[in-house]
Amino acid sequence: MSFWSRYVVPPLINCACGAKPIRYQRRKIVPRAQGVVLELGFGSGLNLPYYDAGKVTKVYALEPEEGMLVRARKKAKDAPVPVEVLPEKAEEVSLGAASVDTVLVTYSLCTIPDPHAALEGARRVLRPGGTLLFCEHGLAPDEKVATTQAKMERWWTPLAGGCRLTRDVQAMVTSAGFAIDDVETMYLPSTPKPLGFNTWGAAHVV
Ligand SMILES: C[S@@+](CC[C@H](N)C(=O)[O-])C[C@H]1O[C@@H](n2cnc3c(N)ncnc32)[C@H](O)[C@@H]1O
Numbered sequence: 001m002s003f004w005s006r007y008v009v010p011p012l013i014n015c016a017c018g019a020k021p022i023r024y025q026r027r028k029i030v031p032r033a034q035g036v037v038l039e040l041g042f043g044s045g046l047n048l049p050y051y052d053a054g055k056v057t058k059v060y061a062l063e064p065e066e067g068m069l070v071r072a073r074k075k076a077k078d079a080p081v082p083v084e085v086l087p088e089k090a091e092e093v094s095l096g097a098a099s100v101d102t103v104l105v106t107y108s109l110c111t112i113p114d115p116h117a118a119l120e121g122a123r124r125v126l127r128p129g130g131t132l133l134f135c136e137h138g139l140a141p142d143e144k145v146a147t148t149q150a151k152m153e154r155w156w157t158p159l160a161g162g163c164r165l166t167r168d169v170q171a172m173v174t175s176a177g178f179a180i181d182d183v184e185t186m187y188l189p190s191t192p193k194p195l196g197f198n199t200w201g202a203a204h205v206v
Pocket of ligand 1: 013017040041042043044045046047062063064065068088089090091105106107108111112113114
């Protein structure tokens with residue numbers, strides 16, 4: 001792993017993902033989690049304060065990157081809910097079939113190298129009636145913004161830990177075998193449009 005990925009990307013992502021508009025987004029989606037939760041791409045644990053401790057019995061914090069895991073383990077100690085860190089890739093989740101009630105993924109489908117495999121893993125581990133909660137940035141619907149996203153990606157992706165700007169969030173979710181129950185979209189305030197087209201909602205296994 002490069003110096004950049006190990007030492008520069010984790011604090012940068014922690015800082016960018018802690019911005020006020022993103023904190024607002026977390027508040028909209030994370031409190032909907034319930035029961036046993038699997039979080040894909042846990043990062044530095046920025047969702048932890050938003051879990052409803054009255055509804056969540058355990059969080060499996062899946063995260064493969066060592067630089068993030070150091071932060072994740074520290075945050076897990078003071079979490080309002082029990083947290084077990086899973087140091088692995090979402091594409092290879094080791095949990096048993098039908099073992100969790102909620103899968104939560106925030107700002108990680110942009111970075112996970114194979115999001116389709118990750119979402120198929122989510123489908124496998126969800127119990128019947130379980131919920132996928134997502135809150136992601138991705139491909140904008142406006143042609144001008146989408147063109148800028150495609151141009152930016154060449155330099156943005158290597159700088160930002162593998163983050164892609166041109167992934168269509170709803171298409172990823174549905175093509176992995178989920179039906180969307182509710183979804184909202186908007187450009188985040190105070191955020192450059194190519195980075196800030198957000199999609200959030202809930203889905204269930206078809
Ligand atoms: C932009 S960060 C978002 C972190 C966190 N979900 C949040 O909302 O703050 C993307 C995360 O995806 C993680 N990631 C990268 N490859 C992954 C993979 N194959 N499986 C799961 N997570 C991965 C990165 O290490 C990083 O922590």
